[in-house]
Amino acid sequence: MASTAILVGNATYSRQDSLPCCIEDVAAMKALVEATGRYSAIHALTDLDADGMREAVRTAISADDTHDEVFFYFSGHGTQIGTEFYYCGTQFDDARPNETGVSNAELHNLLRAVNPDLLVKVVDACFSGTLLVKGNLPQLAIPKDGFRHVLQFSSSLDSQTSLAGEPLSVFTRAFCDASVRKTSGPIYFTDIFNTLRDDYLGNDEQTPFFVSQSTGRELLVDDATKLAEFRELLTTRWSGFDQGEHGAESALAVTEPLSAKKLLLAAEGRLGNPERVKLLIDELFDGVLARFNNGEFGEFFEVDKVEHATYQEVTARDLIIRVLARETRPDRLVTAEIPKAKTKSDAFGLIAHSMVALSPEWMGTEHYSLELNCTLTRAQLRLNLTPRFRTLQRLVLVLSCAPSLDQCYIFEILTQHLRTDWDRFAQDGSELVRRWYKLGWDEEPDGIIEKVCVALENAARKHIEETAARLAKE
Structure with missing residues (x-):
């Protein structure tokens, strides 16, 4: 027993x-x-x-x-x-x-x-x-x-x-x-x-x-x-x-009460630094690349990766900005701001302000501010699953890391993209997964790696099965 x-x-x-x-x-x-x-x-x-x-x-x-x-x-x-x-x-x-x-x-x-x-x-x-x-x-x-x-x-x-x-x-x-x-x-x-x-x-x-x-x-x-x-x-x-x-x-x-110096020394041991940031991001990105087994999907998709040292993936901008803009952080290692709309005292001004607050489509990401102020060698990982068959669509996973002194913010976006030309796909795709995590600098990213890879594998498997089922009915 x-x-x-x-x-x-x-x-x-x-x-x-x-x-x-x-x-x-x-x-x-x-x-x-x-x-x-x-x-x-x-x-x-x-x-x-x-x-x-x-x-x-x-x-x-x-x-x-x-x-x-x-x-x-x-x-x-x-x-x-x-x-x-x-x-x-x-x-x-x-x-x-x-x-x-x-x-x-x-x-x-x-x-x-x-x-x-x-x-x-x-x-x-x-x-x-x-x-x-x-x-x-x-x-x-x-x-x-x-x-x-x-x-x-x-x-x-x-x-x-x-x-x-x-x-x-x-x-x-x-x-x-x-x-x-x-x-x-x-x-x-x-x-x-x-x-x-x-x-x-x-x-x-x-x-x-x-x-x-x-x-x-x-x-x-x-x-x-x-x-x-x-x-x-x-x-x-x-x-x-x-x-x-x-x-x-x-x-x-x-x-x-502890002295100011003792408090500062105790805090130093918990805070992030360039070495901790690099180690955690390397473990996360390399863990996802190693964990994702494209053997099951190799005959259906060609898999390639793209990495950025800054935030270049448009699909992730909205999530990163909206999360970080409302988080209380003791630093500006990453700047993320949503400018407040100018309002008027009349009814039209109030309506316009409400539209800005409630409608991200109206506002547009170009009005946002997102800047990585610290130096990273790896800030974003993009994993492309490009179909080998024209009836399948492209799957794109984007992982982004935003360091703070206290913890690392991790953002996961998984999208599915229609074909726009014989060898091109739409930049904007339908969103399958939108999640974010906070990880302390002494924590392991294994759980996040598992969640990310399971979601990607399930999305690829579901898309293949649904496409095959549709073709079987034709």
Whole structure:
């Protein structure tokens, strides 16, 4: 029988504030569960939309297997609609919560399919938070049917806020600290319950909510000495502000401020530089080129690449400008501006202003401003799939990178182009994919590479199949 850990951290949202600490939350929890040596598979995933979260759970736990234990962790935005709690995907829209989020009931249905002997849930989620405040977390009900034993750790009651932090969310840090309190002997999940209860005694601002349908003998680890290396990581990589011996409660206390020099030195280690920028972009572009297997499509398309050191691909300009113009960035490594329309006090002026704001076709990209101010050797990658048959259309993938001190912005545009001459194709194509990502300078681009290549492969495969089906009917 298997024991599986599924760890999800959503930091970047299209409609909600970013929660950067959620990436480190997942890294810390992954290090913790790895140190226990109890889990045969650990799936650590970040920045998933709702479909990605569902697929991650299905992939991690096959319905054909039986499980001793499933450990589920989530850090990110959450919301309560009616009586249902939703884990927010990165594209969450409260007008379509079941499509763009995963309800607590749906998660339980997915997990119940493998009938685990023990389900452990740790939920550090927000209801409607700002950058450093995670809002009200409801008490997540667990149906008694389908799970033999259940342990649940929730970061706060539904009437309270749950604090994020730097580098870890406060409750996640408190959970990790509680896990390493003992230095010898077995560590039971009930030990963590008890430590957290004491940590938050007298804290009227945040009261964790716990559920225990168990024997009290369920183990986090059979020997606390196995966590020695993880304990060291908590004091080095995830030291952050001093949380003291009383964990999360003391994180809210006033501490001696760091000097300006120490703050600047700490920031330097997180920021991008020419070497980091080059390494990340090389990994991304080369990874896509290596991952995209044109063997399946070689008889249908001729594949060639074009690279630019500046932003020359017209199809990507609109997306890059609109995203960067509304992002708060501590630099101008890339200039992206949408000039405001001049308005008049009369009705015509107001109507004209509305047209500019709402109609990109009327405004036109020539009115935008996009400049790469820093030096890059590779800013854009264009991958052309030119058809070998006249009945097929050209597919064009454009990847663009826009560096900032804090992170790298990555833009993906996939278009399909009709033929305009015997050997030429329209410059403007129908848009198949339009996505953008933010990646920290110490993060790996593997997940983005996979998404980009899967989308390109699926588009090529679908176009071939649809064209063949149409020809078969003629």
